[in-house]
Amino acid sequence: MALKGYKFLSCCCLFFIVLTIHAVTLASADAIQGCGGFVEASSSLIKSRKPTDSKLDYSHITVELRTLDGLVKDRTQCAPNGYYFIPVYDKGSFVIKIKGPEGWSWDPDQVPVLVDHTGCNGNEDINFRFTGFSISGKVVGAVGGESCSSTNGGPSNVNVELLNPSGDLVSSVLTSVAGSYSFTNIIPGRYILHASHDDLNIKVEGSTEVELGFGNGEVDDIFFVSGYDISGSVVAQENPILGVHFYLYSNDVKEVHCPQGSGNASGHSTALCHAISDADGTFKFKSIPCGAYELIPYYKGENTIFDVSPPSVAVTVKHDHATISEKFQVHQQDINL
Structure with a gap:
């Protein structure tokens, strides 16, 4: 009888140990929290859908678990109906961020979460709306x-x-x-x-x-x-000069819009366009396409040709107006006509 009692006690102890191990296993499983929820289209988007539009499928949407400094700890794909779940093995503060096709808008696009003994944000669903x-x-x-x-x-x-x-x-x-x-x-x-x-x-x-x-x-x-402006100014001893001609050339641009005519600088071929400085000493070419150009000044008085420096300026027109920062300077030469 004593031996039977010993066997009974041994079985009870073994059963207790198994129960204890099982309880510890369940407790460990319960310690693993998770963040989950749904992705769904907004009511405005749903109303805009046509009967011929294909059924919404969210399986190509990714949801990420990130640290507060942006490091991705885990990610998952949504189910076709928009459901997602990400297990979280560490407690603390994180960010849940949604990533969909380029051009899609979300409200919100990320949500801060706190994972503790109560779950992820208290086991509340973390939902995202697809809005446009x-x-x-x-x-x-x-x-x-x-x-x-x-x-x-x-x-x-x-x-x-x-x-x-x-x-x-x-x-x-x-x-x-x-x-x-x-x-x-x-x-x-x-x-x-x-x-x-x-x-x-x-x-x-x-x-x-x-x-x-x-x-x-x-x-x-x-x-x-249609094009962009090239503008600049010309002076003589810091005073603006009226009537200085500027001629525009290019190695590869064949034609520009030039209502005032092309003309040509002395000793040069026919220019693409030319402009004349006004009373403020400023000049401007309009509607000039993107490209590389050379600008040559020329100024002749009634009896005198004036030297203008610099004698030429390279101008690059990008997709914006180009302004020549350096002012052209007029100097008189001893040339009588």
């Missing part, structure tokens, strides 16, 4: 030849507006250094584009109406800039 798409395009700048350093570029700081069919402003942006523009967080529908700049002549070629479907929109090239 992008409409992008470009204002194209005039290019004169291969000497242009940016043959696919355009002017910066052009104001591009997105209007609804009634003419009300939806959004406005300024073009980048390459002439590109992009409107974000836009709901599918019909819109009108308008571009303007205080100092640039912008031509419209094609329709300014845009129909945005359920996806990002790329606008055809419809806004074009």
